[in-house]
Amino acid sequence: MEIPKEWHRTFFKNPFYNPASRPALAAAPAEAAFVLARLKLKKGSALLDLCCGPGRHAVEFAKRGMAVTGYDFSKEYLKEAAGRAKGKHVSIRLVRGDMRRLGFTREFDAAVNLFTSFGYFRRFSDDIKTLKGAARALKPGGLFLIDVVHGDFARANLKRRDWALLGRSYHLEETAADADGIYSTWTEIPAGGGRPVSKSFFTRLYNKERLSAALKKSGFKPLKFWGNFRGAPLSEKSDRLICLAKKIQ
Ligand SMILES: C[S@@+](CC[C@H](N)C(=O)[O-])C[C@H]1O[C@@H](n2cnc3c(N)ncnc32)[C@H](O)[C@@H]1O
Known part of the structure; x- marks a missing residue:
């Protein structure tokens, strides 16, 4: 199977694929509530939605009082995110860029990366670049919540x-x-x-051990794992792998 090296450049385009399907949009409010309950942020906290796509979680975070920055490569999805924020009467900052080249330094109280928006690169070192960039973007002690497909499942x-x-x-x-x-x-x-x-x-598959190792290599301490957005413990039956990690200063 021939996979273009930078496949994300052409894959994330309408009408071929859009992560804001009807069921995904319906799930977003509960997922956002789960995430915020784990991050325990005060109103007005600076939150980075890394690979925010069409902003289905970003608008929910903003509705709940967060100062949200959505970051994504897709121009189309960012435009959709801006429209979604307008429609919900919330304000979010939207930044276009590649996740391997995050340019933020000690700016955010927390960061999230949701719906398997990670593991896209053939070089493992690119995944590490992404995680190191997320760590750099956080204030000391900042939290990072990542949700990917559970590799073992x-x-x-x-x-x-x-x-x-x-x-x-x-x-x-x-x-x-x-x-x-x-x-x-x-x-x-x-x-x-x-x-x-x-x-x-291509999607690099992560299980608890591999994700923990990658996070540790990038300046994070993994704190907790779940198997879905209802808070179930991670098991071999979990189709999601959700991890809360803390930036090590
Ligand atoms: C599966 S979608 C998830 C989007 C969003 N988190 C959600 O849950 O709806 C993955 C997102 O990653 C973005 N993406 C892919 N490669 C990227 C890259 N190299 N840098 C930044 N964003 C990228 C895509 O444009 C897409 O919006």
């Missing part, structure tokens, strides 16, 4: 081919795995005829 439940009818398109997912992660190709086939569109991507 993803490996145990890997489907080589999976079909679904999504709206007016057939959606085919083809997936292979190696020791580093998963290699996927998604193909959208318009149900009424038309050209299929395929895009491929």
Whole structure:
């Protein structure tokens, strides 16, 4: 499977993919509430939503009194985030950039990275650059909450081919795995005829041990793990891996 090196540049585009699907939008308020309960931030705290996408969590954080900065590479999603904030009568700062090159220093009380917005690079050192940038962006003792697909669950439940009818398109997912992660190709086939569109991507898989090691290498101390946004303990049955970590000063 051929994966473009910088696949994120072309993958995160409408109409091929948008993380603010109807179920994802419906889940965002409860997920944001879970995150804020774990971060225990005062009103007005500076919160970085790293890879905020179309801002579905960022607006919820702002509605709950946080001073939110949303950071993402996708121009389209940032525009959507700005519209969503306007629609909800909240203000958020939106910054475009690459997660490997975060330019903030000791600015935030906390940072979040949600919905597997991490592990996209073929070089592990790029993941470490991202985490080090997040650590640098935090004030001393600042908290970081990361939510990724649980690598152990993803490996145990890997489907080589999976079909679904999504709206007016057939959606085919083809997936292979190696020791580093998963290699996927998604193909959208318009149900009424038309050209299929395929895009491929890589996700480095993290379990508790691997994520802990990466966080420690980047200046964080992992504090707690959960297996979903209802606060279930992490187990081999968890499809999510959520970790709260603290910046080591
Ligand atoms: C799965 S989406 C999740 C978005 C958002 N956190 C959510 O839950 O709706 C991943 C996001 O990461 C962004 N992204 C991908 N590669 C990036 C990079 N190198 N630098 C910054 N953002 C990136 C994408 O544009 C996309 O918005």
